[in-house]
Amino acid sequence: MIKHFFKAAYLRGKWEHQVLLTIDPEGRIDNIQTDSAPGEAIQHSGYAVPGIPNVHSHAFQRAMAGLGEVAGPSDDSFWSWRKVMYKFLGQITPEDLQAIADQLYMEMLKAGFTSVGEFHYLHHQPDGQPFGDRIEMSRRLAASAAKTGIQMTLLPVLYRFSGFGSKEPTEGQRRFIQTTDDFLTMVSLLKSADFGSADVAVGMAPHSLRATDLEQLHALNVALTQDMPLHIHIAEQMKEVEDCLAWSGKRPVEWLMANVDVDQRWCLIHATHVTKDEVIAIAQSGASVGLCPITEANLGDGIFPINAFMEAGGQWGLGTDSNVNISLAEECRTLEYGQRLKHLKRTLIAKRGSSNGKELFDQALKGGSRALRPLEKAGLTEGAFANFVVLDGEHVALAGRDTSSMFDSWFFGCGNGLVKDVYVRGTKVVSDGHHVYEEGITKRFKTVMKRLAGNL
Numbered sequence: 001m002i003k004h005f006f007k008a009a010y011l012r013g014k015w016e017h018q019v020l021l022t023i024d025p026e027g028r029i030d031n032i033q034t035d036s037a038p039g040e041a042i043q044h045s046g047y048a049v050p051g052i053p054n055v056h057s058h059a060f061q062r063a064m065a066g067l068g069e070v071a072g073p074s075d076d077s078f079w080s081w082r083k084v085m086y087k088f089l090g091q092i093t094p095e096d097l098q099a100i101a102d103q104l105y106m107e108m109l110k111a112g113f114t115s116v117g118e119f120h121y122l123h124h125q126p127d128g129q130p131f132g133d134r135i136e137m138s139r140r141l142a143a144s145a146a147k148t149g150i151q152m153t154l155l156p157v158l159y160r161f162s163g164f165g166s167k168e169p170t171e172g173q174r175r176f177i178q179t180t181d182d183f184l185t186m187v188s189l190l191k192s193a194d195f196g197s198a199d200v201a202v203g204m205a206p207h208s209l210r211a212t213d214l215e216q217l218h219a220l221n222v223a224l225t226q227d228m229p230l231h232i233h234i235a236e237q238m239k240e241v242e243d244c245l246a247w248s249g250k251r252p253v254e255w256l257m258a259n260v261d262v263d264q265r266w267c268l269i270h271a272t273h274v275t276k277d278e279v280i281a282i283a284q285s286g287a288s289v290g291l292c293p294i295t296e297a298n299l300g301d302g303i304f305p306i307n308a309f310m311e312a313g314g315q316w317g318l319g320t321d322s323n324v325n326i327s328l329a330e331e332c333r334t335l336e337y338g339q340r341l342k343h344l345k346r347t348l349i350a351k352r353g354s355s356n357g358k359e360l361f362d363q364a365l366k367g368g369s370r371a372l373r374p375l376e377k378a379g380l381t382e383g384a385f386a387n388f389v390v391l392d393g394e395h396v397a398l399a400g401r402d403t404s405s406m407f408d409s410w411f412f413g414c415g416n417g418l419v420k421d422v423y424v425r426g427t428k429v430v431s432d433g434h435h436v437y438e439e440g441i442t443k444r445f446k447t448v449m450k451r452l453a454g455n456l
């Protein structure tokens with residue numbers, strides 16, 4: 001048993017003082033005592049908060065960060081960005097993917113994310129042929145999880161069609177296309193694979209309604225066990241809504257709810273363009289929504305009606321999606337600022353009299369945990385994983401502040417700089433703002449980036 005002592009820690013939605021945390025050899029919290037004494041424990045000068053789950057990532061896209069910002073000859077949109085992305089992914093080898101994911105997951109940990117939902121569709125070789133080991137690319141992602149220490153929920157993607165009505169895929173999509181049978185074989189290979197020291201849970205991800213059909217959605221729902229989450233991109237773009245309406249007479253979420261049994265294991269990624277009725281239907285189904293505010297702003301997706309969703313009892317988590325910039329604080333800030341710019345008001349996510357930062361943190365923890373590991377406990381509580389972040393008590397952003405404004409100071413007045421130490425399953429992976437393997441990881445990433453840049 002290892003013990004940690006904090007002058008304050010955020011437990012079950014409340015700040016407690018003089019906190020003694022005992023961690024078992026499996027990396028779970030065995031016991032928590034408040035108003036305690038340090039005894040032999042490791043003593044921290046900062047404040048402990050639970051690590052936040054990052055529900056949605058495409059690791060390879062980290063290598064494109066900042067590359068989609070040159071104005072084209074006509075209007076730029078998600079779809080023109082996607083062309084750049086397809087060109088880019090054609091180049092990536094398994095070694096490249098691992099080097100990129102090492103850098104990315106390290107950055108996530110340094111931002112306060114302690115687990116990641118990897119929505120993984122880069123399955124095949126550049127010519128579309130499967131690798132000799134069908135789960136080669138998944139193994140690379142798991143190796144990055146092992147190296148950096150982040151907890152992973154691997155969400156292998158079923159991608160079969162290029163548009164509504166079972167349109168055949170395009171050339172640019174050949175690295176991810178597979179049949180339902182091949183996909184389910186891949187899922188069982190992943191569930192039985194030995195990923196060494198990596199902590200990897202496995203879920204499923206039909207890419208979107210445009211990339212799968214009803215029969216496939218039913219097949220995946222049947223194969224889904226109680227501990228597995230199922231994620232799907234939905235209603236991110238207006239074009240997708242219009243195409244779905246033209247094809248079925250229904251909007252994407254409306255069609256999904258009418259045709260498929262959606263429950264609390266489901267996580268709808270983006271769900272940006274939804275009506276009031278769709279918002280209520282999602283909340284009532286128990287599904288969570290995976291919001292990716294930085295990416296949604298970067299790609300010009302739109303703004304999710306979060307207040308109506310929360311009023312209906314809906315749960316949501318945060319994802320970094322295209323990984324253009326890794327910051328938990330900025331995801332929270334962008335989510336709130338999008339609402340402000342739309343509604344011309346302030347403090348829109350918090351309930352009256354409460355703190356915006358605290359509300360954002362609580363929701364991202366609760367909804368995010370459910371979206372990645374539906375049966376696990378969330379936060380710093382007995383039985384949960386000992387995933388925690390130590391915020392720097394000496395940081396200038398906290399001068400003269402107490403715990404009541406901690407999350408607001410972090411998200412609105414600072415950023416990643418407040419994250420001092422990070423522990424996953426009780427193991428220290430970030431120390432004083434640096435990852436324990438930072439130098440080697442960044443060196444390798446730079447080498448890969450130079451080679452990829454030369455091929456673009």
Ligand SMILES: [Zn+2]
Nearest residue numbers: 058119233321
């Ligand atoms: Zn995505």
